[in-house]
Amino acid sequence: MSFPVLSVSRRTRRTPFTNLVEAAGVKGYTVYNHMLLPTFFDSVEADYRHLKSNVQVWDVACERQVEIQGPDAAKLVQMLTPRALSRIKIGQCLYTPMVDEEGGMLNDPLTIKLADDRYWVSIADSDLLLWVKGLALGFGLAVQITEPDVSPLAVQGPKADDLAARVFGDAVRNIRFFRSAWLPFQGQDFLVARSGYSKQGGFEIYVEGAEWGEPIWDALFAAGGDLDVRAGCPNLIERTEAALLSYGNDMTREHTPDECGLEKFCDAASACVGHAALQARRADGLGRQIRSLAIDGDPVPTVTQPWPIFGAGKPAGQVTSAAWSPDFQTNVGIGMIDRAHWHAGAAVEIETPAGMRTATIKAGPFI
Amino acid sequence: MSFPVLSVSRRTRRTPFTNLVEAAGVKGYTVYNHMLLPTFFDSVEADYRHLKSNVQVWDVACERQVEIQGPDAAKLVQMLTPRALSRIKIGQCLYTPMVDEEGGMLNDPLTIKLADDRYWVSIADSDLLLWVKGLALGFGLAVQITEPDVSPLAVQGPKADDLAARVFGDAVRNIRFFRSAWLPFQGQDFLVARSGYSKQGGFEIYVEGAEWGEPIWDALFAAGGDLDVRAGCPNLIERTEAALLSYGNDMTREHTPDECGLEKFCDAASACVGHAALQARRADGLGRQIRSLAIDGDPVPTVTQPWPIFGAGKPAGQVTSAAWSPDFQTNVGIGMIDRAHWHAGAAVEIETPAGMRTATIKAGPFI
Numbered sequence: 001m002s003f004p005v006l007s008v009s010r011r012t013r014r015t016p017f018t019n020l021v022e023a024a025g026v027k028g029y030t031v032y033n034h035m036l037l038p039t040f041f042d043s044v045e046a047d048y049r050h051l052k053s054n055v056q057v058w059d060v061a062c063e064r065q066v067e068i069q070g071p072d073a074a075k076l077v078q079m080l081t082p083r084a085l086s087r088i089k090i091g092q093c094l095y096t097p098m099v100d101e102e103g104g105m106l107n108d109p110l111t112i113k114l115a116d117d118r119y120w121v122s123i124a125d126s127d128l129l130l131w132v133k134g135l136a137l138g139f140g141l142a143v144q145i146t147e148p149d150v151s152p153l154a155v156q157g158p159k160a161d162d163l164a165a166r167v168f169g170d171a172v173r174n175i176r177f178f179r180s181a182w183l184p185f186q187g188q189d190f191l192v193a194r195s196g197y198s199k200q201g202g203f204e205i206y207v208e209g210a211e212w213g214e215p216i217w218d219a220l221f222a223a224g225g226d227l228d229v230r231a232g233c234p235n236l237i238e239r240t241e242a243a244l245l246s247y248g249n250d251m252t253r254e255h256t257p258d259e260c261g262l263e264k265f266c267d268a269a270s271a272c273v274g275h276a277a278l279q280a281r282r283a284d285g286l287g288r289q290i291r292s293l294a295i296d297g298d299p300v301p302t303v304t305q306p307w308p309i310f311g312a313g314k315p316a317g318q319v320t321s322a323a324w325s326p327d328f329q330t331n332v333g334i335g336m337i338d339r340a341h342w343h344a345g346a347a348v349e350i351e352t353p354a355g356m357r358t359a360t361i362k363a364g365p366f367i
Numbered sequence: 368m369s370f371p372v373l374s375v376s377r378r379t380r381r382t383p384f385t386n387l388v389e390a391a392g393v394k395g396y397t398v399y400n401h402m403l404l405p406t407f408f409d410s411v412e413a414d415y416r417h418l419k420s421n422v423q424v425w426d427v428a429c430e431r432q433v434e435i436q437g438p439d440a441a442k443l444v445q446m447l448t449p450r451a452l453s454r455i456k457i458g459q460c461l462y463t464p465m466v467d468e469e470g471g472m473l474n475d476p477l478t479i480k481l482a483d484d485r486y487w488v489s490i491a492d493s494d495l496l497l498w499v500k501g502l503a504l505g506f507g508l509a510v511q512i513t514e515p516d517v518s519p520l521a522v523q524g525p526k527a528d529d530l531a532a533r534v535f536g537d538a539v540r541n542i543r544f545f546r547s548a549w550l551p552f553q554g555q556d557f558l559v560a561r562s563g564y565s566k567q568g569g570f571e572i573y574v575e576g577a578e579w580g581e582p583i584w585d586a587l588f589a590a591g592g593d594l595d596v597r598a599g600c601p602n603l604i605e606r607t608e609a610a611l612l613s614y615g616n617d618m619t620r621e622h623t624p625d626e627c628g629l630e631k632f633c634d635a636a637s638a639c640v641g642h643a644a645l646q647a648r649r650a651d652g653l654g655r656q657i658r659s660l661a662i663d664g665d666p667v668p669t670v671t672q673p674w675p676i677f678g679a680g681k682p683a684g685q686v687t688s689a690a691w692s693p694d695f696q697t698n699v700g701i702g703m704i705d706r707a708h709w710h711a712g713a714a715v716e717i718e719t720p721a722g723m724r725t726a727t728i729k730a731g732p733f734i
Binding site for chain 1: 381395407468499504614669
């Protein structure tokens, strides 16, 4: 039963863009941070094709912000992540694995420094705000923690620069990867960052003030007719090809950043609450790590529970995301693989709902 | 667009009962604590009629447990809630509003005392575990905080005692309201509590060990054929008639327990992190509070965003849940009403997606 009905309520929050998403013909949603996140418009495969060749506007308002403001803001943000933030500049975005005191992943947000004493943490699907509030209270830190009225709207695809420039001016072209600028729209400045949950390039506009959602969306569509701009959303095929991890799918509190292949974002910030645990676990040696896989055979169904992986007949990990890739003419997958089998080219077997499949570990993402 | 498709993934976790729920013909889901929660089987109205006259088995595995264990467990649990827990007995369940340091509602779980140093907090839809972990770490408490492999299964309806007795023995009949007992099933003891998210009576079985999910479900159905036992789920109509609040729908972090009508569960536990704020806000006087309403006219649509309430033409609150009640032949609702209009019998107007409606404030729940 891949496509049951979603019963909506106030608890599955609508976004400033939901009316427009519906008008654009959204066909599926998931719930992410207690909010509606579109999953496809035409079909996942048609959306994928369009994303790779044109430009899409995505309602990713569910990437809620945890705003941390106050004299202890920088201190607290550094407690959250093993990534050293000492050199982060105002306007810079950093991908920041966030861990608990045991080194388990709690979220993998982008952290944006707005001012020396003010940060936005743009979260994946867990109530990170509660963790941050608990720490702040327990450690007696001088900060205010809020969920501001900020709803990211992504512009993604190879024509994203052209579209964004028509609405926010050519200054967008000068924004470097994971940097941002405050750019004017109808007299109001908005934070525009070169980032997004695809490998096709583009921006995330931090729409501050729900009342701006429809004007900005409408302006993008009015400007992009000749670019074939369409409503889109994070695409399962493209993000699996790119090995863009999904918190709750590919990693959970069970996993360390090292196991998630995020060791380069753990540059030994000793102030992180998970630092000691991560160092100790690292010293014990890594027993499993995330890898991309090519899964043989016909298109596989959606992963709704981890699929066991076997190497030489013995348990060797699990697959947590998979999809048929039209471009690579194979099933692409993401899985957590035991050390003995994680080397590129290793042949494994996967127990899928469609039967046992042979698969090959890849050296890196498909794209 | 009331019924879009839900795109499932590992992140929208299946439960130990999902296979059986699907076999029973589930037609809709919501996502609750990152897990699938059925919303209707036949229709919301047919399910309601059956719930009120027979017995249903509900997959409420999404009521995840936050287990708090260790020397400081009792201390920490008391920090979470304004309800005084000094007299809670082992095996007792207490409805416990949980608040932050500003007195804002974070969750409204049942707290069950399993031992002097071990509690289960059976949560509504927010990652309360992160708050609890943050506090424990920040305050340096000696506790372990986990999400155990425990999946509640509810037996609800007027025939619930008869059905549960056939599977767990007549001892279930002696369990008082909000008390529990460990009762055997195929040689294993399970915690069975007289509780549940309906006013029709019944139990919640804390199924510890996912492998027990299908055997217990199957035993209930095998035993209850002549009772017309059916798969069911929390019912929007019945719970709105009963004014059983839904966290995220009827109350959020914006609201205090007093505003939610939960003042009787705030008996001045000064160790609660929100105690001082709640006392201060109480001293300022209560400006709004939750009330039941009868909304005139034809059946209203589902509430997906709060509906503004007007009294004498001026803003007077918002409706957050509503449904047509076949038994009361009116729309029943739950809303947060300003003081000037919260008295029983007050006439207000509500801006619904189906137009302006007249409504009347009720003295209490419909059932």
